[in-house]
Amino acid sequence: MDKGWLTNVVALGVTGASYALEGTAAEAMRMAGLFALSGALTNQLAIHMLFEKVPYLYGSGIILDRFESIRGAIKNLVMEQFFTPEKIESFVRSNERSVDLTPIIEATDFTPAYHALVRSVMDSPLGAMLGMFGGDVVIEKLKEPFVKRIKASTIEISQSESFLRALNTHLHQGSPDLAKSIEQIVEARLAELTPAMVKEMLHTLMKEHLGWLVVWGGVFGGVIGVLSALIV
Incomplete structure (x- = not known):
């Protein structure tokens, strides 16, 4: 049970x-x-x-309501951390035609995406209720599984055929708008991430940890x- x-x-x-x-x-x-x-x-x-x-009940369904901001935070993180103009230029200069971004993604700090999620929850009407039981400290245990899941999803995006095909095409062409093209590719892939998918992913992560919120509510x-x- x-x-x-x-x-x-x-x-x-x-x-x-x-x-x-x-x-x-x-x-x-x-x-x-x-x-x-x-x-x-x-x-x-x-x-x-x-x-x-x-x-x-005003404020319910906050994960679905803040879906766009969560997806936007992930996109900004992807572009600002490992698709900067400097990194792209380095790829072009090294004449790499088969790029494996996994090591870069693994070394990337995804904490800002987690904080964006926490801010979305705490800024909602439910934030005051969670504040009575420790606020964002209560969901701190979600950070590690959330970051792992986002890293895995980002690696999957970077290894997809459409992404690598577009990236290699632009590397061969030396397109000056490569960063913009990559951003469009990332946006297209993230557009496939539906509110239902995000809700299911976060629910899977939170169910075990937030269950203790119910237990401690009963204890106190x-x-x-x-x-x-x-x-x-």
Whole structure:
């Protein structure tokens, strides 16, 4: 069972068990269970709202809404990091006709693309909700798998037949507009990246890590519930 749903089941079980007891212990268990269930369900809904549009809930579906900015950030990163005029000129001078960009891509820092994603989420209405549980620190664990996935996708683009054919053609011709041509090729390839594909990719990466947000929501909710019962 998913750790998020397991947290909900445990919280519900604690709530139900409290009705078999009496006195302060029963009240503390009941409050712990209810607060834990509330915290876990709220965080689970917040995670769901990152990827899916929820009717009448403003700010839901932020990944789909910010798709263009995420794709634009990837394109800028590709062009600014390893398709600079200096690198292109170096390729032309070396008279390379079969270019393997994998080492360059592997050595490229893709952190700006990750930060663009984090900014998109934190600047959205959901940012305030995530801020209550640590803000962008909570999704810091996503950085490594996100960067690995983007690198793999970029390598795939650079090794595609259409990309290499166009690149070699322009290298042979010595086109002065090579950088512009490469940018158009990258744009064309990224245009194949649909919102659904980005949502699925990020959902796969985030599901495991953000599941802990539900767990900790239940834990902190339970603690607050116990404290509330004891104080009252």
